Amino acid sequence: MALVPRKILLNPGPATTTDSVKAALVVPDICPREQEFVQVLQQVRADLVRIAGGSLDSHTCVLLAGSGTAAMDAVLNSVVPPDRGVAILNNGAYGQRFANIARCYQLPYYELRSPWGEWPDLTRLQQILREHPHISHLAMVHHETSTGLLNQLPEIAALAREQQVGLIVDAISSLGGVPLNVQEHHIDYLLSTSNKCLQGMAGLAWVICRRQALESCGQIPPRSFYLNLYQQYQHFEANGQMQFTPPVQVVYALAQAIQEFWQEGPEGRFQRYQRNWQTLMDGLQELGFRTLLPLERQSPLLTTVLEPADPHYSFNRLHDALYARGFTIYPGKLQDSATFRLANIGAITEDDIRAFLAALRAVLLELGVALPIRYPS
Numbered sequence: 459m460a461l462v463p464r465k466i467l468l469n470p471g472p473a474t475t476t477d478s479v480k481a482a483l484v485v486p487d488i489c490p491r492e493q494e495f496v497q498v499l500q501q502v503r504a505d506l507v508r509i510a511g512g513s514l515d516s517h518t519c520v521l522l523a524g525s526g527t528a529a530m531d532a533v534l535n536s537v538v539p540p541d542r543g544v545a546i547l548n549n550g551a552y553g554q555r556f557a558n559i560a561r562c563y564q565l566p567y568y569e570l571r572s573p574w575g576e577w578p579d580l581t582r583l584q585q586i587l588r589e590h591p592h593i594s595h596l597a598m599v600h601h602e603t604s605t606g607l608l609n610q611l612p613e614i615a616a617l618a619r620e621q622q623v624g625l626i627v628d629a630i631s632s633l634g635g636v637p638l639n640v641q642e643h644h645i646d647y648l649l650s651t652s653n654k655c656l657q658g659m660a661g662l663a664w665v666i667c668r669r670q671a672l673e674s675c676g677q678i679p680p681r682s683f684y685l686n687l688y689q690q691y692q693h694f695e696a697n698g699q700m701q702f703t704p705p706v707q708v709v710y711a712l713a714q715a716i717q718e719f720w721q722e723g724p725e726g727r728f729q730r731y732q733r734n735w736q737t738l739m740d741g742l743q744e745l746g747f748r749t750l751l752p753l754e755r756q757s758p759l760l761t762t763v764l765e766p767a768d769p770h771y772s773f774n775r776l777h778d779a780l781y782a783r784g785f786t787i788y789p790g791k792l793q794d795s796a797t798f799r800l801a802n803i804g805a806i807t808e809d810d811i812r813a814f815l816a817a818l819r820a821v822l823l824e825l826g827v828a829l830p831i832r833y834p835s
């Protein structure tokens with residue numbers, strides 16, 4: 459019997475978890491300074507390095523208590539030397555967030571903006587890096603969860619390498635869901651969280667760091683007391699512990715989620731997410747829905763759907779009726795067009811997606827929306 463009623467979350471994380479991950483939250487009380495807990499932390503950190511394609515000789519994982527933004531904040535405030543700056547690719551809400559964080563810390567930053575859903579102009583990026591030799595790092599989002607766009611990591615990484623700038627990659631909504639390898643793309647800092655494609659609980663973020671790059675950050679005067687990557691790294695090196703109180707139970711749930719990741723295998727998870735996405739796309743097309751992105755830029759993790767112009771359509775009514783049936787959908791983030799978003803990550807299968815599509819059809823008919831969906835031409 460299920461531990462609690464099962465919900466299908468089509469919001470882009472926290473994602474649906476298995477019962478075994480939920481059950482892993484219930485552990486005997488333990489002081490996080492005990493060796494027993496330190497061993498769990500060490501195993502989780504080593505596994506996360508492997509999942510990102512790193513090697514324990516050259517890479518390390520710095521865990522932080524917090525949501526994904528904590529990792530974005532920690533990296534920017536910790537790795538850019540005082541007299542240097544950061545280039546930021548901004549083609550969505552999370553690229554924008556990098557810029558907001560840089561502004562908060564008064565870091566010199568060069569933002570390459572492109573319309574949401576479009577790839578950055580790489581010639582312009584190369585020009586920016588060439589013209590501003592004091593730029594020490596380039597920060598980019600791998601999967602822009604605000605639209606479902608996958609940025610061109612190999613091409614951008616090659617440019618960063620050519621211009622000898624450190625590469626920061628936000629893989630918060632892609633690590634574990636699509637192939638990604640810090641060594642192949644020479645990524646210095648890769649950020650992610652527990653509650654998306656790794657299918658754990660919310661509350662932990664981390665940065666997979668190239669050890670040599672991280673060690674050079676010891677020279678940088680700290681800009682944050684709490685979210686300092688190098689200081690947390692030193693604590694791990696000294697005693698394997700988190701500097702401040704960790705979310706103990708969330709760590710146990712992540713350890714279980716990681717075991718389940720290895721059981722399924724990286725390729726198995728990628729394939730399942732791809733099947734989920736294909737089933738979703740086929741079903742949406744059958745209902746007449748249009749989606750935002752062309753296939754070459756579209757991730758197999760999240761889809762932005764254009765809202766119908768039908769007068770009977772209302773996102774809130776659609777959301778509420780689906781929520782009552784156990785499915786959570788998510789509003790869009792675009793300012794200039796009406797959209798909603800459907801993620802297909804988490805502990806869900808094609809059967810769940812089919813059940814969702816059947817519920818979607820039923821609710822649209824209940825609302826009086828004409829099917830197939832029509833858009834103004």
Ligand SMILES: Cc1ncc(COP(=O)(O)O)c(C=O)c1O
Nearest residue numbers: 525526527552601603628630631
């Ligand atoms: C790509 C990306 N970066 C950063 C974040 C911010 O993470 P959080 O909301 O957990 O702070 C998210 C959240 O969805 C994200 O998808």
